[in-house]
Amino acid sequence: MVGEQGGRDAFITEGFDNWSKKCSFRKHMELEKSNYEIRLRATIRSCRFLLKNALPFRGHDDREKSNNKGLFIELMSLVMFPKKEQMAIVLRYIDRHGIVNERFNGVVHVLDTSSLTLKAAIDTVFSNNNLSMAQERGQGYDGANNMSGAFNGLKSMILNENNDAHYIHCFAHQLQLVVVAVVKKHDGVDEFFEQLALVVTVVYGSCKRKDMI
Structure with a gap:
């Protein structure tokens, strides 16, 4: 029935060789490939972050209307749409x-x-x-x-x-403004927070190190 209505068995037996907009089709393929790569990179980055910090992937309610769909879905939305x-x-x-x-x-x-x-x-x-x-x-x-x-x-x-x-x-914002202002004027404070950031990164990169602290 499909072949008769179309006048030709293009997509069934003969193959289609009369595509009038090959460039548009090629652009569509490239766009789909780009979107696929974006989703794949976002998925890998989200999985690495959650695994590195020993965090759960799923939440209690991952439905569309849920305010918190779980760490993986929420993190994916942040990674894929950063702008x-x-x-x-x-x-x-x-x-x-x-x-x-x-x-x-x-x-x-x-x-x-x-x-x-x-x-x-x-x-x-x-x-x-x-x-x-x-x-x-x-x-x-x-x-x-x-x-x-x-x-x-x-x-x-x-x-x-x-x-x-x-x-x-917001007190946290006020504190941030104070810290930034002090760091700009005192090299010692700048070095302290730089070392502190390194310590936090090292400790939280391992569950065993977190337990030791």
């Missing part, structure tokens, strides 16, 4: 026993870093986790204008919805 803008979200809360907990919720891909886009992404994360903005009691970012701007920043947009969501400049 995308990303926002890391960490939630800090007090449990029923009065203990402060901090949980890394995940990395959210955003089209840009405007305050409107970031606010929409946060609203989506809150909605997916059945959280309410009215329960928020604090927010912390770096000092960029799109985050901490007094009028159009993300901080202000959230405060407009909840006056109790007090803004605090």
Whole structure:
């Protein structure tokens, strides 16, 4: 039936030799090959990282709508799409026993870093986790204008919805700025952090060395 409808058994018996756009077909093959190589390299790099650090590949829920699909899938998305803008979200809360907990919720891909886009992404994360903005009691970012701007920043947009969501400049970011400034002026501090980085790399490269420390 297929041969009769097409007028010729091109793909069945005779073979197809009248392709009018050979260049387009060749470009398509090259593009597919390039995409395959990108996926293969990303897979190998992700596997090496997880194996080197003795980390699990799978998570509890790897479905498409899951906020955390497991380390392998999440790492693959970061390795394959490094040019995308990303926002890391960490939630800090007090449990029923009065203990402060901090949980890394995940990395959210955003089209840009405007305050409107970031606010929409946060609203989506809150909605997916059945959280309410009215329960928020604090927010912390770096000092960029799109985050901490007094009028159009993300901080202000959230405060407009909840006056109790007090803004605090991210302490980790402040500490990083201090360390960078000191390192630039003192060679001894620069050498200290360089050696510290080497020690951390060596120790965390082996489970046995980690246990010894």
